[in-house]
Structures are given as C-alpha cells and as structure tokens.
Amino acid sequence: MGMTLTEQILARHAGRDRVSAGENIWVDVDILLTHDVCGPGTIGIFKDKFGADAKVWDKERVVIIPDHYIFTADAMARRNIDILREFVAEQGLPYYYDPGTSRYKGVCHVALPEEGHTRPGELLLGTDSHTCTHGAFGMFATGVGNTDAALAMGTGKTWLKVPETMRFEFHGALPPYLMAKDLILQVIGDIGFDGATYRAMEFVGPAVFDLNIEERMTLCNMAIEAGGKNGVVEPDQVTIDYVNERIARAGTHADYTPVYDTADGAYVFTKQYDVSTLDPVVAKPHRPDNRASVREVAGTKVDRVYIGSCTGGKITDFEAAARLLAGREVRVDTFIVPATTEVARELGRRKIGEHTLTEIFRNAGCRLGESSCAACLGGPVDTFGRLNEPLTCVSTTNRNFPGRMGHKDGQVYLASPMTAAATALTGVITDPRDQMS
Numbered sequence: 001m002g003m004t005l006t007e008q009i010l011a012r013h014a015g016r017d018r019v020s021a022g023e024n025i026w027v028d029v030d031i032l033l034t035h036d037v038c039g040p041g042t043i044g045i046f047k048d049k050f051g052a053d054a055k056v057w058d059k060e061r062v063v064i065i066p067d068h069y070i071f072t073a074d075a076m077a078r079r080n081i082d083i084l085r086e087f088v089a090e091q092g093l094p095y096y097y098d099p100g101t102s103r104y105k106g107v108c109h110v111a112l113p114e115e116g117h118t119r120p121g122e123l124l125l126g127t128d129s130h131t132c133t134h135g136a137f138g139m140f141a142t143g144v145g146n147t148d149a150a151l152a153m154g155t156g157k158t159w160l161k162v163p164e165t166m167r168f169e170f171h172g173a174l175p176p177y178l179m180a181k182d183l184i185l186q187v188i189g190d191i192g193f194d195g196a197t198y199r200a201m202e203f204v205g206p207a208v209f210d211l212n213i214e215e216r217m218t219l220c221n222m223a224i225e226a227g228g229k230n231g232v233v234e235p236d237q238v239t240i241d242y243v244n245e246r247i248a249r250a251g252t253h254a255d256y257t258p259v260y261d262t263a264d265g266a267y268v269f270t271k272q273y274d275v276s277t278l279d280p281v282v283a284k285p286h287r288p289d290n291r292a293s294v295r296e297v298a299g300t301k302v303d304r305v306y307i308g309s310c311t312g313g314k315i316t317d318f319e320a321a322a323r324l325l326a327g328r329e330v331r332v333d334t335f336i337v338p339a340t341t342e343v344a345r346e347l348g349r350r351k352i353g354e355h356t357l358t359e360i361f362r363n364a365g366c367r368l369g370e371s372s373c374a375a376c377l378g379g380p381v382d383t384f385g386r387l388n389e390p391l392t393c394v395s396t397t398n399r400n401f402p403g404r405m406g407h408k409d410g411q412v413y414l415a416s417p418m419t420a421a422a423t424a425l426t427g428v429i430t431d432p433r434d435q436m437s
Contacts, residue, residue, distance in 0.1 A: 004165040004265030005232055006200040009140040012259065013123045021164040021266070029061070029152045030122035030139075035108050036066035037377075038127035038146055040083040045150035056091055057156035060253065063095040063117050064088060065108035068373045070099045074380035099372075106340030106371035109133040109221065109310035113213075114342050116252035119243055120235040121259040125152055130310055130398065132223045136216035137243060138235030138258055143224065163229040164268040165200040166191075170207035172276035177433045179320060180215035181312065181396065181416035183207075183273070184222045185281045189291025190271070197227035199268065204261070207275045208233060213242045214314040221311050222398050225288035234261040280431055282394070283414035286402050294419055294431040302413075303391035305330070305424040306405070308337030308369070309376040312396020312417050315346045321421035322357045324435050325364040331427035335385040336361045337369040344371050366424075378406045387412075394423045 003011060003018055011019045013027035034042050047054065056062050064084055069077035081099065088096040095117070097105040105111035109130055112118055120138035124131065127149045134141035144158065152158050168187055188195075201223045208216065216233045223231030233239075235258045247254045282297060284290040307313070307321055318336070338344040347357040347368075361368060367385075375385035376397045387393060387406035393413070395405065400412035415423070418432040425435055 001266055002262045002264035004200065004267065005202055005234055005259060005261040006140060006165055006230060007162060007265060008259045009121060009123065010162055012121070019162045021162050021268070023162045024159065025162060026157055026159050027123060029125055029156050029158055031061050031063060031117055031124040032149060032152050033063050033065065033108055033112060033124065033126035033128070033131065034149060035064070035068060035128060036070070036077070036080045036084060037068045038149070039064055040080050041146040042127055042149040042153065043083060043087045045146055046153045049150060050154040054154060056093070056153050059091055059093050061156070062093055062153060063112065064093065065097045065105060065111050066099050067107045068377055069379050070372045071370050071384065072380040072382050074382070077380060104341060106338070106343070107310045107313065107373055110314055110339040110343065113137060114246060114340060116243070116247040116250040119256035120239060121257045125149060125158060129224045130221050132228060132231045133217050133221040133310060135220040135223070135230050135232035136213060138233060138239055140230055140232070142230045161198070163198055163200045165202055165265065166196055166269040167202050167204060167267040169270065169272045170203065170205040170275050171272065172207055172274040174207055174210060174275045177280060177418060177436060178275065178278060179416040179418055180211060180218035182278060182280050183275065184219050185283050185288070185291055185414065186273070186278060188222065188226045188283070188289045189281065191226055193225060193287055193289040194227045196223065198229050201226065201228045201231045202261070203231065203233050209236055212316055213238055214316045217314065218311055222288070225398060280416060280419050280433070282419065282429065283400055285400055285411045285413065288399060288414060294429060297413070297429050298431055300429040301392065302332055302394050302423055302427060302429060304393040305332055305334040305420050306337070306375060306385055306393055306395040306397065307417055307420050308335065308339065308374055308385070309397040310339055311398040313337055313339030313343065315343050315350065317396060317417040318343070318347060318357055319350060321417040322352055322360045324418060324421040324425065324432065325366070326352050326355065326360045328364055328425055330365045330424040332424060334366040334424040335369060335375070336366045337374045337385060338371045341371045375405050378404060394420050394429060396420050
C-alpha cells in the first residue's frame, strides 16, 4: 500500500519514508502566514514563550498580510495594524504587505499565491481557517490557532496528526453555467458540514484538471466548511506554470519539489461526480451544507448581492459575473470587492467586448470597494458591504452562519459568482441559465 498525496507531503516534512493516517508527527514548516486578526495574539504568545527579544526561526518564511479589518476608523482594528508594524520592524521581516503603503496586497489567501509564497510539495500554516485554499497548489496547507502559530514562529515546526483522506473524483465536461463554487457546495451538501472533520479532501479527475488555478482554489478554500483539515489538488503543468511565473515576478525563493499522487493510497471515502449532470446550487441560511438547487429557491426576494472574498473575489470570478452583467443593470444593491489590488488592477484591464470589467460593473450600477475581506467576516460597522440590518443577501463568500456578514438576523445564501450576478439582474434568486444569452 502506498501513501495518499497528503501523506506523502507530510512524510517528507517529518523526515520519514512513510507516515500513516492517525499518527502524531512533528513536521517542518515552510511558510507561516498571519494577518491583522490573529497576528497580534500570535506575536504576544511568541514573545511570552520565546522571550521579548527572540527572533523568528526564518524571516524569509514568515508572511504577514493584513486584510480583514483594514479600511475602518475602528480604533482597536487600527491598533492591531500598529502591533504588526512594530513587530515587522523589530524582526526585519521582508514579507509584510502594509495597508498603508503601495505594498498592500489584499486578502491573504489570494495575495499569497500572487506573490509566489505557495509552492507544490511544501507545508504552509496560517492563522486563518481558510488557509486550506493553498492546497490547490499541491501543498499541505491548514489553519492553526495562535498558540500553534507562535510555536512555528519560534521553531519552524509543528505537531499534528496525519489525517485520513477523502477522495472526490469529478468527471465529464463542466457546463458553462457551473463554477467550482457549485461543485464544492454540492460536496458539502452531500457529506455535511462535519463530514470531513480532520480529514484531507483530495480533489481529482479530468473535470478538476480542466479548471484554472483560481477555480481549484475555490474548491480547496471551502474544505474547512465540511470540517476538513486540508484540501488538496495534485500539481500539474497549470500549477507549475502559475507558480514559476509568480516566483519570477515577485522574487521569492524558487526551490520546491512537487509531490504527485501515486493513486495507491488508502482512502477512507471515495465519491464520484459527473459534472455534466449537476445543477447550479446555493447554500441556504444558516449552514454551508444547507444545499438546494437554485431552481428550488428561485424567486426568493433578495436585498443585496455581494461578489468578493477569497472564495469569490478572484479575477475569473468577476469575469464570469461580468459576462452576465455586460450591457445590463442590476435591480438590487450589488457590491463588487476584488480580493487583491492585483485583481482590482486587472478589472481595469480585462475586457469583454469594448468595455473593461470595471466599466461593465459601474455601468450596471454596482458599487466597487477596495481590496480586502470587507463584509465577509462582518467587521466594524463602517465595513464596506456589511449587513447593518437584517437583509437577505446572495453572496460568493464561504460562510453563512448567523452574524457572519454583520447583522445576526441577516439571511445569507452562498452561491457562485454567476448565480450571484443572475440574481442581481432580477432581484430574486435566479438560475444563471435563465440569464445567459
């Protein structure tokens, strides 16, 4: 019996020939990510346990990206940024993307790969549950708490249990009205929001490898919404080309060794899908596994549409939405929040017909915000797009728990960017097929 892709990566980082699911192992960490929400707590524990003058284990491998509570007058949020800046100056950290400067990037889980920090075969920890996003690059990536992050910050190591692996195989040709968001909501609806608890979710099959790298990120991003320890996609040439281009552009270190799936590991669960038979879906309030086909809830009145976040704020997400919105006008408040400053710039460059995506959104009556997590986590009361009253919202974000986007009585339906755009055009939940010309 061989090892799963996740087991192979962990074995390499444990310095062992093999590991098995259920084993507790020490592993070396390649990248540690933190941001403005958890960074100050991590720094506090690090200084308490390693000493006020202690240095991080490797300043080239600690990446700090403020992104959650950025464009706000909230004093406590601004204090968090001050703590990060002081620590970065003390440590001489080169990879700090300060929101007060031209180095600001935006949402960590999109900015990290843009800047060449996600590389196949590596192990990445982040103080954010959606760190699993980076498994799309063929690496082991998982979220950790402040204490585990502080340990890694001081030692470059962490202790974990090797997860069992669930294998999800996608076959067939993806219809033009489906996106990766539909696929992962289908999976979560099938297995439940605890169906992958402390398990690896490996996504395989021709339909997965037909996806661009951003759509693969969407798949892995929401592994945590099923309780997953990590999501992962085997690297292919699409992965390698993207990573090498970003490394060359950003000047980050280029040494990495991809790990490939031998397909002879022990899988605790396997499920196959024919994507050509699937329908657009949503997750109804208030759980990511509360799945329904869009047809089942079509006609539900909405007050707001929100397109953004690490799940739904990438350039291909906006391009899909813009194809429906081009030359038309929205009927409800529609918020467009690019995940990163690079995505925001690309909105002004990429065209559909004679108009850029920025022009399409503005002409349609959408409201464009600055690159950040914005309303996805609710945030301070002046957060762009936040639900400050109990509205019904269709959102491309990843969680719809009560209060997640602001008001505790808000009704949040999770959907693909295409379903969100179709809904914006009608003011009621709408199947994208009904708005495609």
